[in-house]
Amino acid sequence: MELDWLLAPPLPAALPRQRVIYHRLREAILAGRLAPGTRLPASRSLAATLNIARNTVLFAYEQLMAEGCLVGNRQGTRVAALPLHPAIRSRLADARGTSLQLSARAQGALRPDPTTEGATLAFAPGVPDYGAFPFRSWRACLARAWSDASSSQLGYAALGGDPALREALAVHLTTVRGLAVQATQIVITSGTQAALDLCSRFLADDGDIIWAENPGYRSARIAFQLAGLRIHDLPVDAEGLAPSMDDWRKHPPRLIMVTPSHQYPTGRVMSLSRRLALIECARQSGTWIIEDDYDSEFRRGGPAPPALFGLQPEVPVVYVGTFSKTLFPGLRLGYLVLPQAIAADFARAAAEATRPGQGIEQRALADFIQRGHYTTHLRRMRSRYAARQAALRAALHATFGARFQLTGGEAGLHLVLWLPQRLRDTLVAARAAQMGLGVRPLRHYTKPPLRCNGLVLGYGNLQEANIPECVRRLAVAIDDHRCKP
Amino acid sequence: MELDWLLAPPLPAALPRQRVIYHRLREAILAGRLAPGTRLPASRSLAATLNIARNTVLFAYEQLMAEGCLVGNRQGTRVAALPLHPAIRSRLADARGTSLQLSARAQGALRPDPTTEGATLAFAPGVPDYGAFPFRSWRACLARAWSDASSSQLGYAALGGDPALREALAVHLTTVRGLAVQATQIVITSGTQAALDLCSRFLADDGDIIWAENPGYRSARIAFQLAGLRIHDLPVDAEGLAPSMDDWRKHPPRLIMVTPSHQYPTGRVMSLSRRLALIECARQSGTWIIEDDYDSEFRRGGPAPPALFGLQPEVPVVYVGTFSKTLFPGLRLGYLVLPQAIAADFARAAAEATRPGQGIEQRALADFIQRGHYTTHLRRMRSRYAARQAALRAALHATFGARFQLTGGEAGLHLVLWLPQRLRDTLVAARAAQMGLGVRPLRHYTKPPLRCNGLVLGYGNLQEANIPECVRRLAVAIDDHRCKP
Numbered sequence: 018m019e020l021d022w023l024l025a026p027p028l029p030a031a032l033p034r035q036r037v038i039y040h041r042l043r044e045a046i047l048a049g050r051l052a053p054g055t056r057l058p059a060s061r062s063l064a065a066t067l068n069i070a071r072n073t074v075l076f077a078y079e080q081l082m083a084e085g086c087l088v089g090n091r092q093g094t095r096v097a098a099l100p101l102h103p104a105i106r107s108r109l110a111d112a113r114g115t116s117l118q119l120s121a122r123a124q125g126a127l128r129p130d131p132t133t134e135g136a137t138l139a140f141a142p143g144v145p146d147y148g149a150f151p152f153r154s155w156r157a158c159l160a161r162a163w164s165d166a167s168s169s170q171l172g173y174a175a176l177g178g179d180p181a182l183r184e185a186l187a188v189h190l191t192t193v194r195g196l197a198v199q200a201t202q203i204v205i206t207s208g209t210q211a212a213l214d215l216c217s218r219f220l221a222d223d224g225d226i227i228w229a230e231n232p233g234y235r236s237a238r239i240a241f242q243l244a245g246l247r248i249h250d251l252p253v254d255a256e257g258l259a260p261s262m263d264d265w266r267k268h269p270p271r272l273i274m275v276t277p278s279h280q281y282p283t284g285r286v287m288s289l290s291r292r293l294a295l296i297e298c299a300r301q302s303g304t305w306i307i308e309d310d311y312d313s314e315f316r317r318g319g320p321a322p323p324a325l326f327g328l329q330p331e332v333p334v335v336y337v338g339t340f341s342k343t344l345f346p347g348l349r350l351g352y353l354v355l356p357q358a359i360a361a362d363f364a365r366a367a368a369e370a371t372r373p374g375q376g377i378e379q380r381a382l383a384d385f386i387q388r389g390h391y392t393t394h395l396r397r398m399r400s401r402y403a404a405r406q407a408a409l410r411a412a413l414h415a416t417f418g419a420r421f422q423l424t425g426g427e428a429g430l431h432l433v434l435w436l437p438q439r440l441r442d443t444l445v446a447a448r449a450a451q452m453g454l455g456v457r458p459l460r461h462y463t464k465p466p467l468r469c470n471g472l473v474l475g476y477g478n479l480q481e482a483n484i485p486e487c488v489r490r491l492a493v494a495i496d497d498h499r500c501k502p
Numbered sequence: 503m504e505l506d507w508l509l510a511p512p513l514p515a516a517l518p519r520q521r522v523i524y525h526r527l528r529e530a531i532l533a534g535r536l537a538p539g540t541r542l543p544a545s546r547s548l549a550a551t552l553n554i555a556r557n558t559v560l561f562a563y564e565q566l567m568a569e570g571c572l573v574g575n576r577q578g579t580r581v582a583a584l585p586l587h588p589a590i591r592s593r594l595a596d597a598r599g600t601s602l603q604l605s606a607r608a609q610g611a612l613r614p615d616p617t618t619e620g621a622t623l624a625f626a627p628g629v630p631d632y633g634a635f636p637f638r639s640w641r642a643c644l645a646r647a648w649s650d651a652s653s654s655q656l657g658y659a660a661l662g663g664d665p666a667l668r669e670a671l672a673v674h675l676t677t678v679r680g681l682a683v684q685a686t687q688i689v690i691t692s693g694t695q696a697a698l699d700l701c702s703r704f705l706a707d708d709g710d711i712i713w714a715e716n717p718g719y720r721s722a723r724i725a726f727q728l729a730g731l732r733i734h735d736l737p738v739d740a741e742g743l744a745p746s747m748d749d750w751r752k753h754p755p756r757l758i759m760v761t762p763s764h765q766y767p768t769g770r771v772m773s774l775s776r777r778l779a780l781i782e783c784a785r786q787s788g789t790w791i792i793e794d795d796y797d798s799e800f801r802r803g804g805p806a807p808p809a810l811f812g813l814q815p816e817v818p819v820v821y822v823g824t825f826s827k828t829l830f831p832g833l834r835l836g837y838l839v840l841p842q843a844i845a846a847d848f849a850r851a852a853a854e855a856t857r858p859g860q861g862i863e864q865r866a867l868a869d870f871i872q873r874g875h876y877t878t879h880l881r882r883m884r885s886r887y888a889a890r891q892a893a894l895r896a897a898l899h900a901t902f903g904a905r906f907q908l909t910g911g912e913a914g915l916h917l918v919l920w921l922p923q924r925l926r927d928t929l930v931a932a933r934a935a936q937m938g939l940g941v942r943p944l945r946h947y948t949k950p951p952l953r954c955n956g957l958v959l960g961y962g963n964l965q966e967a968n969i970p971e972c973v974r975r976l977a978v979a980i981d982d983h984r985c986k987p
Contacts, residue, residue, distance in 0.1 A: 032677065040680065047778070047814050084808055085774030099778050117818060117843040119851065123704035126851040133853055136657060147653040156648055163641055168632045168963070171830040172621060192517060195525065207692060207834070210857040219608035223708055223730050239854050245708050245730060289570030293532070293584050323569055329532050333602060345656040347859035349692070358602040366604065366611040368618055369724050372695040374832035478653070 018058060024067050034069060039077035046086045046096050053098040057087070060094075126239050130461055138455030139487045142282070142431045142475035145342050149398060154390045155344075155381070162381040170376030177364035178205025178352070179379035185386040186352060193392065194313065196327040196336070202360045204367055205379060207349040209311065209339040213237050215353070215367055216272070216335055217244035220305040225271035230258055232462035232469050234281045234309070237274055246272065250464045253280055257287025258295065265298060273299060273306045277325055278313040282462050282473045283433055284425020292325055296332050309337045312429030314395050317403050321428075326354055340382070342430065342477070343395060350375065350382060402430060405476045405484070412488040421471075430477035433459065435470065440495060442470045449494035454487060456494075503543060509552050519554060524562035531571045531581050538583040542572070545579075611724050615946055623940030624972045627767070627916045627960035630827050634883060639875045640829075640866070647866040655861030662849035663690025663837070664864035670871040671837060678877065679798065681812040681821070687845045689852055690864060692834040694796065694824040698722050700838070700852055701757070701820055702729035705790040710756035715743055717947035717954050719766045719794070722759055731757065735949045738765055742772025743780065750783060758784060758791045762810055763798040767947050767958045768918055769910015777810055784818050794822045797914030799880050802888050806913075811839055825867070827915065827962070828880060835860065835867060887915060890961045890969070897973040906956075915962035918944065920955065925980060927955045934979035939972060941979075 023038050032040070045051045057063070060078055064071040078094055081087040088097045135141055162170065169175065177183060183200040190196045206212040213236075221227065223245035229238060231250035241248050249268040251260055258275050273295070277287035287295075299306050308325045326336035339351035355363050367373070385391055406426055413423065413434065422435040436442055442458035449456045449472075459471040472491075479487065508523050517525070530536045542548070545563055549556040563579055566572040573582045620626055647655065654660065662668060668685040675681045691697040698721075706712065708730035714723060716735035726733050734753040736745055743760050758780070762772035772780075784791050793810045811821035824836035840848050852858070870876055891911055898908065898919065907920040921927055927943035934941045934957075944956040957976075964972065 029676075029682075036677075036680065040682070043808070097774075099775055117816070117841055119704050119844055119847055120707045120710075122707055123848070123851045126704075126854045127847060128854065131850060131854065132857070133658060133661065137653065144653075144657065147656045150656070152648070152651075159644075159648075163637070163644075166637075168622060168629075171632045171635070171832045172629065173618060173831050176618065191514075192521075195521065197514075197525070208857060208859070210855070214855075218728055219604050219611075222605045222607055225605075236854065236857060243703055243855055289582075290584055323528065331602070346658050346857075347656045347861040349859040356602055359604055362604055362612060363608070365616060366608045369611045369613065369616065369721065370695075370699075370728055372617070372693060372721060372831075374693070374834040376832040 018056075020058065020063060020066065023063075024069070035073045035076040038067075038074065039080050042077060043081060043084075043086055046081070046099070051096050053096050055096040056092075057094045057096070122243055122245075125242055132236055135450060135455035135457075138450070138453055139479055139483065140449075140472075140474045140476070140491075141455030141478070142457055142473045143342070143346075144475055144478040145345060145430065146398065146401065146478050147345060149401060150345055151390060151394050154388075155385060158381040158384040158388070158390070159377070161384055162377045165380070166377055170380055172374070172376070173368070174205065174373040174376055174379065176368055177201070177203060177360075178373070179376060179383060181383035182379045182386075185383045189386055189391065190338075190354065193395075194310075194321070194324065196324055196354065198327070198354055199357070202355050202357055204353045204355060204360070204364045205373070206351045206353060206367070207371075207373065207375065208341055208346070208351040209309065209337055210236055210240060211349075211371070212337045212339075212351050212353050213240040213274075213307070213309075214244065215363075215370070216305075216307050216337070217241050217246055218370070219363060219366055220307075220335065221246055221271040226268050227272040227274060228258070228260065228264070228268070228270045229274050230276065230280060231464050231467050232282055232459055233274070234276065235462060237309070241274075250467075252467060253283060253285060255285060256291045257285060258291070260295075260298075265302065269302060270304050273304055274309065275306060275325070276309045276311060278310050278316075278322055279425070279428040281309070281311065282425070282431070282457075282459065283469075284427065284429065284431070286322055286427055289322070292323075292328060296325060296328060296334070299333050304333065306332075306334045307337060308334050311337070311339060312342065314343050315399055315402050315430060316428040317399075317406070317426065331356055331358070343391070343398070344382075348378065348382075350378060402477065405479060405481055406432065408481045408484045409474065409476050409479075409488070412485045415485075416488050416492050431473050431475045434472045434474055435459075436472065436495075438468075438470055440470070440498065442472055445495050445498040446472065448498045449491060452490045452494055454490055454494065456491065503541075505543065505548060505551065508548075509554070520558045520561040523552075523559065524565050527562060528566060528569075528571055531566075531584070536581050538581050540581040541577075542579045542581070607728055607730075610727055617721055620935060620940035620942075623935070623938055624964055624968065625934075625959045625961070625976075626940030626963070627942055627958045628827070628831075629960055629963040630830060630915065631883065631886065631963050632830060634886060635830055636875060636879050639873075640870060643866040643869040643873070643875070644862070646869060647862045650865070651862055655865055657859070657861070658853070659690065659858040659861055659864065661853055662686070662688060662845075663858070664861060664868060666868035667864045667871075670868045674871055674876065675823075675839065678880075679795075679806070679809065681809055681839065683812070683839055684842070687840050687842055689838045689840060689845070689849050690858070691836045691838055691852070692856075692858065692860065693826055693831070693836040694794065694822055695721055695725060696834075696856070697822045697824075697836050697838050698725040698759075698792070698794075699729065700848075700855070701790075701792050701822070702726050702731055703855075704848055704851055705792075705820065706731055706756040711753050712757040712759060713743070713745065713749070713753070713755045714759050715761065715765060716949050716952050717767055717944060718759070719761065720947060722794070726759075735952075737952060738768060738770060740770060741776045742770060743776070745780075745783075750787065754787060755789050758789055759794065760791060760810070761794045761796060763795050763801075763807055764910070764913040766794070766796065767910070767916065767942075767944065768954075769912065769914065769916070771807055771912055774807070777808075777813060781810060781813060781817050781819070789818065791817075791819045792822060793819050796822070796824060797827065799828050800884055800887050800915060801913040802884070802891070802911065816841055816843070828876070828883070829867075833863065833867075835863060887962065890964060890966055891917065893966045893969045894959065894961050894964075894973070897970045900970075901973050901977050916958050916960045919957045919959055920944075921957065921980075923953075923955055925955070925983065927957055930980050930983040931957065933983045934976060937975045937979055939975055939979065941976065 060074040336354035446458040459469040463469040545559040821839035931943040944954040
């Protein structure tokens, strides 16, 4: 019997020879190339043929025997009689045929323009200034958390998250955001996307209707779709989400997703009377409101509008916050603030569904907040981002004059530059990408029949000195955009 | 107008007085206690009444005006006409009434016996030895990752996870686990639960059937239920999952979840012929197999059985691994190994659905593996856990003799002690919990009509010296269990 191929090149670099022999023999047996019952040479003889130590062969034989690929007795070593393809194939009448495919819902999450694309380019939205992150004080907090690490930080997280972090966050939200919140109402999540996923599944059932802002946050839609929700898109006017009585009657929502402090992406702020009306209608119709307050920390000019959560007692509102923009996205920590009536059950269901952890990072973040590093950092970034926005506005004005409308400057890390219909945003963005700019077309956030046309310009991670040059390139992209990218 | 209550005790400790006034005024307006049109005293006069600085009042007034709660003109400051309860209430005919409730599927994730319960007690299953964790080398890897941190580690994770970690893991799985895996086939997840959630949603659609082992891993069921899958429970015999032709015909699965290396919780090992038959049937019926190889690292006595993944080329198998037991659960890093045909799309869909991060930890883990710390730690823990299991077996034998059957010792961190029907496992476990023992009844893992009766005894975080005493307490709990807990 010819077994030279057992050590024929190319040999995998990382594997010792005994494992090469084992793998190749096993593969040949499982593929049926070595038929059941085939007798293999004695280990001593194979070792001589291959010019290797007998133990090397013995290892492979023994392992394959232990697995059931080979059977051995006094007469020698044979290939086992295994249930390979043809024997079983005939037993299955209703074979659906081989199909290595993703589910329909997973296919729905695939897009021609992934959210992750262009995140490192100038103007990419939603990217904070990584260079300004207070590495030293953060690492000191992490080091302290590691020094004190006990099994409760190394194991799965406590219900709702680390108690010290929930407490620190409750104080922070009360004093800085004006929410009268108890620690027990907070559930730590691994970021906004995880929070939206939990809300979609824990506050609504498969087939329920959710209202979404149009234009709106794309990643939220994926959470809704994967949770089996039916999305009803609602336009956003100057006062925020604008539902009609028809919407309430014909598309009664189980959930409403809003970004009232700074609508994403247009940057509009929901008026107080619209807020109260929304809460009242939601209360009457048994609807949950998900309030994503994603950019409220970087507010400019005047006090922050009050959050829906806490506007009145026991409102049917769940408040979503994150540290992705205020610290860094990779941290993967965010939070939900829930009405007391459901907070404990929500925390328990979340623990079962996600088995969260990151206890060390949670403890470090609690420390970071308690020592005042967090508010110091926020204050510093608020003025830094304000300066960047001013520089961007100045550069846009210098280049375009009053040609294009700008919205969204009251908070956050981006502006929206509205374009006339003849300058199609997707084409401009494609041309801009070739020139190293990560501007996002408003169309990507918009569902038909609405047609928003404009560019989202992130300035969070854009140095002031580079802004004029980036705007010049943008002007070229706008002029050039008819050249097919 | 009497406004003394604006600063009446008790005053919230954390808030400055201007915010107390702001909050109390706002609350009174939004609750309708201050009617629309009500005129407020001039700031100077209110300041005098309350004996505070005028600026303190002005702050509150201005913020409330900015929010739309107050309107001001030359005649003074008045409460705005806001759309409060009664006005809107009448407009909604089909009011469903207030209901602050979780969804049906969230309620389904709530259990009388939470998974997190008793995790710190002796014998709690699935808990590794936290004390043996190589803190020093791990922290050194973390420190290096922080020193080299770039925006790609601080931002959202790269598609599929950190490239260095995927590469290191591919080499590790090839050399240690015998899987011929490329880095591009690996998707880093935040642990096994997240991996099962992704598999449930990306490999199956709502309403599809999934086969689950009975008894089986409880948390997996929650992932399946929340993904809208219909669970078909299959018994496990000495050779592993035992489907009949009827199961294939009447309950055709889209997914099959198995733990072939070390069935959870019984510890049985799936035979090779059962493995091959399962793969062949899955292939023929267009079914995905989820292979959770959760405990294969701590194998004792003889070579590890081959994973389903890699047993044959292009098998419809997704391999689930985790660092929760080999390092620590709070790290929240695990991985999926996917057939090349779907790996890239799966990674993209996962990025959209979960927006993963933890770039620093991923880079540190890559470093930890590449420097050999991981295999060193595994080797060390393998012999340590083996010693613990031996000590536990000896103590059980000394106390119970051959009264009870033991299974599951070939790998992992737990043994199963089977009890006769007259000693009901749930009652014994309840009594044991009172005595500080975290044993889990087998019934918790079992679905009717099957009736498994026994105790899962975790020994991962149990010091050898304490084992005899813990077993003595267990014996008392077994004797005592009829006393209603």
